[in-house]
Amino acid sequence: MRKIYIPIVLAAAALSACTRDVEPELPAGELMVVKASFEDSDTRTSLSVNGAGSRADVMWNSGDQINLLAFTGSSVYYNYFSTSDDGAPVAEFSCHNWKPVTEAQYAAVYPADKYKGYEYSAADGYTFGMVIPPVQTAVKGGVERGLLRSFATAGSSVSSNLTFRNAIALLRFRIGGSAASRVCKVKLFAGADIAGDCLAVISNSGEFSYITNKWFMPLEYGQSNSVELQGTFEPGEDYHFATIPCESDGFSLIFYDASDRIISRHSYKTLKLIRSRITDIGTVQLNGEFGAADPDVVTYMKHSKGSVPVCLAVVAEGFTASEQDKFVTLAKSAVDVLFGTEPYKTYKDYFNVYLIKAVSNESGASVTDGNGNIVTKRDTRFGARWGSSVYYDMESDQPKVWGYVSARCPEILKGQLTIDQVAVALIINDSRYGGRCTVTSSGRSVAHVPYTSSGGPITWEFPDVIANDDITLDGAHYTTAAERNEVGRSHGDWRNTFLHEFGGHGFGRLLDEYWDGPSYNTGTTIVQHNWSVPYGLNVSGVYNSVPWQADLLDNLDALVARDSRYSRIGRFQGGDEMVLNRWRCEKISCMIDNRQYFSAWQRELIVKRIMELSGSSFSLSDFIASDVTFDPVRDGSVSGAAVATMASALSCPPLAPPQFIDYSTGAGKPQPVLK
Amino acid sequence: MKKYVQPQVDVLPFVSASTLLTASNESFEIDEFDPGFVTP
Numbered sequence: 001m002r003k004i005y006i007p008i009v010l011a012a013a014a015l016s017a018c019t020r021d022v023e024p025e026l027p028a029g030e031l032m033v034v035k036a037s038f039e040d041s042d043t044r045t046s047l048s049v050n051g052a053g054s055r056a057d058v059m060w061n062s063g064d065q066i067n068l069l070a071f072t073g074s075s076v077y078y079n080y081f082s083t084s085d086d087g088a089p090v091a092e093f094s095c096h097n098w099k100p101v102t103e104a105q106y107a108a109v110y111p112a113d114k115y116k117g118y119e120y121s122a123a124d125g126y127t128f129g130m131v132i133p134p135v136q137t138a139v140k141g142g143v144e145r146g147l148l149r150s151f152a153t154a155g156s157s158v159s160s161n162l163t164f165r166n167a168i169a170l171l172r173f174r175i176g177g178s179a180a181s182r183v184c185k186v187k188l189f190a191g192a193d194i195a196g197d198c199l200a201v202i203s204n205s206g207e208f209s210y211i212t213n214k215w216f217m218p219l220e221y222g223q224s225n226s227v228e229l230q231g232t233f234e235p236g237e238d239y240h241f242a243t244i245p246c247e248s249d250g251f252s253l254i255f256y257d258a259s260d261r262i263i264s265r266h267s268y269k270t271l272k273l274i275r276s277r278i279t280d281i282g283t284v285q286l287n288g289e290f291g292a293a294d295p296d297v298v299t300y301m302k303h304s305k306g307s308v309p310v311c312l313a314v315v316a317e318g319f320t321a322s323e324q325d326k327f328v329t330l331a332k333s334a335v336d337v338l339f340g341t342e343p344y345k346t347y348k349d350y351f352n353v354y355l356i357k358a359v360s361n362e363s364g365a366s367v368t369d370g371n372g373n374i375v376t377k378r379d380t381r382f383g384a385r386w387g388s389s390v391y392y393d394m395e396s397d398q399p400k401v402w403g404y405v406s407a408r409c410p411e412i413l414k415g416q417l418t419i420d421q422v423a424v425a426l427i428i429n430d431s432r433y434g435g436r437c438t439v440t441s442s443g444r445s446v447a448h449v450p451y452t453s454s455g456g457p458i459t460w461e462f463p464d465v466i467a468n469d470d471i472t473l474d475g476a477h478y479t480t481a482a483e484r485n486e487v488g489r490s491h492g493d494w495r496n497t498f499l500h501e502f503g504g505h506g507f508g509r510l511l512d513e514y515w516d517g518p519s520y521n522t523g524t525t526i527v528q529h530n531w532s533v534p535y536g537l538n539v540s541g542v543y544n545s546v547p548w549q550a551d552l553l554d555n556l557d558a559l560v561a562r563d564s565r566y567s568r569i570g571r572f573q574g575g576d577e578m579v580l581n582r583w584r585c586e587k588i589s590c591m592i593d594n595r596q597y598f599s600a601w602q603r604e605l606i607v608k609r610i611m612e613l614s615g616s617s618f619s620l621s622d623f624i625a626s627d628v629t630f631d632p633v634r635d636g637s638v639s640g641a642a643v644a645t646m647a648s649a650l651s652c653p654p655l656a657p658p659q660f661i662d663y664s665t666g667a668g669k670p671q672p673v674l675k
Numbered sequence: 676m677k678k679y680v681q682p683q684v685d686v687l688p689f690v691s692a693s694t695l696l697t698a699s700n701e702s703f704e705i706d707e708f709d710p711g712f713v714t715p
Binding site: 163165274 | 705707711
């Protein structure tokens with residue numbers, strides 16, 4: 001091994017790295033991936049490739065830097081080492097001003113300056129805050145400079161040799177066909193987080209694992225289910241996406257021309273992106289025209305207001321190939337109920353609504369034991385499942401849903417929106433009762449809505465008990481007939497489930513306002529209020545500090561003068577599953593019994609979200625001017641035929657509370673206790 | 676639940692001698708995979 005004489009400029013850089021208060025200013029690192037048959041490269045002479053070309057070596061290049069870390073107690077010591085070796089799989093790295101720390105655990109990372117944090121524990125091993133940019137530059141035959149990630153662990157002492165192990169996976173492809181020469185961007189969409197911030201963990205036995213929903217803060221990119229490759233693409237040449245290792249059940253490649261028109265390629269196969277492996281999918285033939293409509297996507301509504309459309313995606317689950325028309329019919333019917341309900345009705349011109357087909361091998365959905373364990377499996381596209389008698393465990397493979405929608409929603413494909421901004425509903429071709437929405441702190445959602453009773457009538461009752469008063473925690477009583485008569489009884493069908501789960505929980509980001517039984521807790525904090533995309537502002541944990549105080553309660557006299565139904569506004573005890581210690585704005589709403597009525601404060605929250613997502617500004621006076629207070633249950637008339645239908649309706653308990661996924665702290669609200 | 680925070684990071688102690696490390700890299704193995712793209 002040859003000795004390295006460090007140039008003065010590098011030595012100076014190394015010295016600056018040893019000063020805690022001064023950020024080192026060092027040249028960017030570089031690694032190259034070179035395949036067996038790669039030619040005309042200045043690294044060719046140093047390749048170590050087997051005869052079959054089934055391996056690609058990683059070459060160190062001059063200027064590369066590694067960061068040597070020493071973990072001791074709660075501290076992590078570091079120093080940068082640099083190399084001037086070029087195009088070599090083994091290189092010498094040097095640093096002035098370093099000596100081992102006693103009683104430490106050592107590890108090294110490449111590139112030196114691309115990590116968000118480090119941690120070592122005797123139980124878990126090493127944790128590195130790894131960041132994979134979701135936008136990468138295309139490099140013929142290789143990857144972007146400084147994009148590869150690798151770690152070396154050294155135990156309790158550093159020998160002279162460090163063996164770096166790759167921490168990422170690569171997806172290789174080539175393009176061919178008549179449209180190939182016009183490609184200038186390629187995007188990979190997966191049903192998993194494949195880029196952004198994550199934690200890479202190396203156990204003490206050397207096993208790698210990855211955590212994509214906890215991070216060292218602050219976030220740089222957050223989660224990304226896509227990687228975009230930009231640059232120049234030559235037909236027949238190798239290009240690579242660098243990703244977080246994972247498995248994706250289904251994936252898509254989207255090819256863009258210079259005008260951002262696309263050609264889509266969707267796969268239903270399971271893509272395994274394995275650490276330190278290149279998955280080569282071969283040549284993708286692009287013979288069609290850019291800009292052809294995706295046959296899976298039916299555009300049901302188009303916006304005419306707002307600088308950006310507010311997008312909703314309604315997706316088929318448990319519909320076979322021959323049932324796709326049935327899905328479209330049901331989806332249109334459900335969307336019509338949503339946009340027949342205020343405030344969606346008044347603000348419908350802000351929305352694009354996409355009905356997205358998805359073929360399942362079997363009809364229906366899987367049946368669980370009520371605790372998440374599948375007892376009867378149905379082979380459906382997104383794995384929707386819930387218990388036969390208990391539906392509080394209802395969910396699907398949500399990341400797969402988000403990836404599927406991301407690769408088909410036109411505004412996401414254009415880069416105008418992310419999946420965090422597009423509310424998703426799954427219409428599930430299963431006649432059982434249920435309904436639950438999965439929501440995340442970053443704004444994502446999937447509302448799970450079954451085709452209950454094959455469209456037959458359903459009715460929901462007001463809760464059996466009610467707070468003794470609206471201020472104190474002084475107990476509850478059985479709801480009286482007079483109290484029931486005041487709010488009326490909700491009648492409808494599965495589309496009311498759609499309204500509650502999708503319009504209320506998913507898009508509106510509203511908490512439930514019902515309660516079930518006399519239980520409650522004394523805590524006053526609703527953690528979802530502080531999410532990065534706040535959730536549940538329709539419910540307060542403090543009587544004297546409700547979020548609708550300034551806009552509604554303080555203006556109540558003027559509001560009632562305009563419309564007497566605003567006298568329904570107040571502070572009513574009960575909500576968020578608790579009969580006491582939570583307050584809601586009105587006695588009754590869609591978030592209790594699924595009627596086609598949102599309370600005034602719920603309407604304002606929904607309109608604020610519409611305005612925000614559409615790039616518009618919210619005006620309280622504009623909202624009030626166009627607000628509609630009509631509740632069809634209390635303010636409408638019921639026909640004789642409807643009364644007959646009501647008599648045969650299936651009486652159902654409340655829908656399940658949302659499944660909360662908290663990416664901001666790593667600690668979400670626990671799963672609900674099964675009942 | 677475990678909450679991850681940025682740990683304290685200090686520069687390694689200062690000495691006058693230079694230090695050399697040798698670093699080697701793991702290779703990427705290549706797997707062929709037929710994506711079976713759905714015909715549009």
